[in-house]
Amino acid sequence: MDDERTLLARRSVTSRLQRGRAKVGRWGQPATSAAIIAANTLLCWFMLMWPDNVPFSAYVPVAVVAGLFLTPKVLAGVDLAILVAGAWTVVEREVSAAILAAYGVLTLVMLIMFWVAASRARLGVQGNLGESMLVDLRDRLRTQGELPELPTDWGAELSVLSAYGDSFSGDFLVTSRHDDVLELALVDVSGKGIAAGTRSLLLSGAFGGLLGSMPYEAFLPAANSYLLRQAWDEGFATAAHAMIDLTTGDFSLGSAGHPPGVRFSAGSGRWEVLEGDEGPVLGVTQGLAFPRVRGRLGRGDALLLYTDGVIEVRNRDLRDGIDRMLGTAERMIGKGFEGMAEKVCAAARAGETDDRAAVVVWRR
Template sequence: MDEGRTVLARRSVLTRLQRTRTRFNRWTTGGTALVLVVANVLLCWTMVHVSSVPFSAYLPIAVLSGLFLPPKWLALVDATILLTGVFIVLYRHGTVPLWGAYAVLLTIMVIMFWVAASRARLGVQGNLGESMLVDLRDRLRTQGELPELPPGWGAELSVLSAYGDSFSGDFLVTSREGDVLELALVDVSGKGIAAGTRSLLLSGAFGGLLGSLPYEQFLSASNGYLLRQQWDEGFASAAHAMIDLSTGEYSLASAGHPPPVKFSAGSGRWQVLEGDEGPVLGVAEAVTFPRVTGRLGRGDALLLYTDGVIEVRNRDLRDGIDRMLGTAERMISRGFEGMAAKMCAAARAGETDDRAAVLVWRR
């Protein structure tokens, strides 16, 4: 009984806080509109008494109103601007340049009203839309942060988006439970901002699957999730790795992804871990994803990467892999740190494609 009362009390407090926040937002919005109306009137008065003030001084008020006010308040400010603007044009004898400036101001106001109305339909008025996108981008990056590894292990991730966009179609999700580390490097169809929305959704879904079910079932579960979405362009490739940090044993599986690469300290060479692989995710039902197993010894490393790192137009992917491994062999004398970033930066695709690489090594 006491627990139930406590829960009800907490809900009541949260409800009151939400109502208070809503009232505060309404008062803030109304206050902003009032300030802009007053600023517009003062500007009109100034332009009447100071002839050197240009008519273009109306533009900042029109733009700021469109950025920060919802449509109903924006209409009030715009009406004030239109009336005072006509008054100033007539007061200054209505020359052709003044009417032209008035037409430009009217055009900008229409555009800003359309932007405000579009945001209102989405429920992200003012600058909330930009704040939401920034928050989603940061959450995507946080989702792919590598966990802290025990002594004797190191890891590095590099993700570069096409044309320097804030969002990338390549992302990493990780999970560590005790000595078991799981990594899933995913390449969503499309690139840059076009693939950003799907990356945001899939990173959350795949991050929830990773570590919550046996690692052998991860790719099958991810494939089923993508099939249920029924997207027109809903496929993705993925490489999944499970590494036992106590023994160095690993298990790898691929879903239409470039083959992983292993560095062997004994031979000092990189080796492509080729084997059977499953199809890309989101295309066919009831498919299997064969796994490759092995062990990382002291000084060994495991590299997962997306096709943007190796893809070269009009060339076979094998040529791209050979080029990447040649770059890696030249870097190995300086150690593994910084290698993933240099591989992505040296990719032949350059900024025309998303690139991602994750490197895990045992010291």
């Protein structure tokens, strides 16, 4: 119970920080807009009064900042004022190729920034609040995958690396600990990086709600039904779902089109692939079974789950990728399991071209 309270307290702090960012965004946006409009009005007045003394370059920062923070309707008025003041400047000065070129560059900058503002307006929020929303969504996705506090004789570690270093990943983990039972679901959504990020966010919330709220054998069928109801064009996903009894070390591992889990046995000092029947990919068809593999983690044993980005190599069998991953894991055994998930992901041959995720749970 103390571990659960610690995790809830940590998530409460994260939630308060997110609400604080949202409050700052709501109150800061009107003030920023008013400041930009005032600066633009003052600059245009200077340009109309002293056209020979104010260069065109003075408009560029105002045009860029206005494009970042103003809505398209307000921005259109600001840009029109700039164009009128600029045209007056051109008329009042001696017309030259340099002045016309500067006026043309300024117009191009305003068109680009108007396109940026119009693109953001599709989110239905003003200015940079769209970015604030994305940051909040990213933080929530990461919070969903936080590993809970475990008893002192257990350890766990997660590593998730996005394709090309994107903030969002198609691979994610959801966890649940209730009493002395730990449940983990490592999911790989179709697509990669930002393209899969929105689906990852939706599924992480849905799967996180399912995890721990039903018998563990029912999780994968329920997740499959949820995905089928979404009717996405690219709605499939693979998943590995593990239930571990933290008292006895007994575990049950189910797969939905996911690479097989591997177990380290302290007795033999080797990793073994947990072979078994593989269930169907999530979101493709209804009514099929999801077989499970059962075993026990003794003192010094570990369970490693990973996504296909860790082992997949073009024109090579997945077994070769698994052997390479296990070679990396075996070289780290002498140092313990800490850092193994990160090392396994970093050593993947796919590199930054694919999302990679790995989670290790071990018993001390």
